[in-house]
Amino acid sequence: MLYEGVLRKMRTEMGNPIQYFLIFENDFINFNQVLNRSLKIEFIKFQCLNCGRDRKIYRQGFCKTCFYETPAAGDWIMKPELSTAHLDKEDRDLEYEKRMQLQPHIVYLANSSNIKVGVTRKAQVPTRWIDQGAHEAIEIVEVPNRYLAGITEVALKDHVGDKTNWRKMLQNDIEDLNLMEWREKLKAHIPEEASEYFITSNAETNLEFPVLRYPEKVKSLNLDKIPSFEGVLKGIKGQYLIFEDNTVFNIRGSEGFYVGIDIN
Incomplete structure (x- = not known):
């Protein structure tokens, strides 16, 4: 077919x-x-x-012209800490940026090839973890906008990685980790602006791939x-x-x- x-x-x-x-x-x-x-x-x-x-x-997925023009490819996509919609400040299209940035975001730990910290919109859980090939993941904080998630991720990157070794992930070269323990270790490094949003009551999510x-x-x-x-x-x-x-x-x-x- x-x-x-x-x-x-x-x-x-x-x-x-x-x-x-x-x-x-x-x-x-x-x-x-x-x-x-x-x-x-x-x-x-x-x-x-x-x-x-x-x-x-x-x-x-964009041609070169569109990549530098469309709001869907702004720098804040890859670097959430650069988000400015909460300041009413436009990057490329303020209406689009408010719609995407001013909604609940999750900072999480995921284990695909190794433990890493990441950011996603709350509506994208667990899709984001699936896309990264993570076999286990857990939320750390839930914040009201992308900027707070971004500065939290930046702070935690000093203590845990933020990249996936895609080759190891695809070869299933993995090790199960206690993500709840990792979350508790990282709690002290969350920026003050986001500390009130720390999540204490959830468990790990486990994922099975076909x-x-x-x-x-x-x-x-x-x-x-x-x-x-x-x-x-x-x-x-x-x-x-x-x-x-x-x-x-x-x-x-x-x-x-x-x-x-x-x-x-």
Whole structure:
């Protein structure tokens, strides 16, 4: 069966295991249902997620022009501490920034390849943890805006990492940790402005991914360099498809690529 459309990050549903869906304009694929089947992926063209034009993707699914213009790619996305909507100060589009920044945010600990601290909108829990391939996670604080979450993350990064080793995550090279103990260790380092929002009563969330076999040595598929690939799907973790020959394909990292996917 042939599917065609522009890649966007997979949608997920919490479950045992997590369910993964690739949504196109007029159709969708539930990848859980095609495990152990052969997939052929062919790059057709680019399609910027903002302007829709066939322009080479620069970052985050946007062409270079849109990346530097759209409010959905402002610096505060990657660096929440740069958020200014709470000051009524515009970066690119104040209405958009208020809508995104002035809502409850969570600072959390997640364990995918190692323990890390991160920030997400409350509405994105547990989606954010799933996207990172975390097998366990826990909230630290729930704050009313993105700025407070950002300065908390910056403060905690001095004591715990903020990056995921994606290769270790995909190889399932993991160690279970007591995240409740880690949360208590980090409590003293939360900035005063956010300390009243510390969460004390929640437990760890555990996540199970639909993987039949993890790769022994990871080979990353780049459609810019290899525009056609075929392989047997063995798992989905984070935003990656895992194939039988140890190839992995980052769907989110390929947003804005218009592709055909043939399932046999």
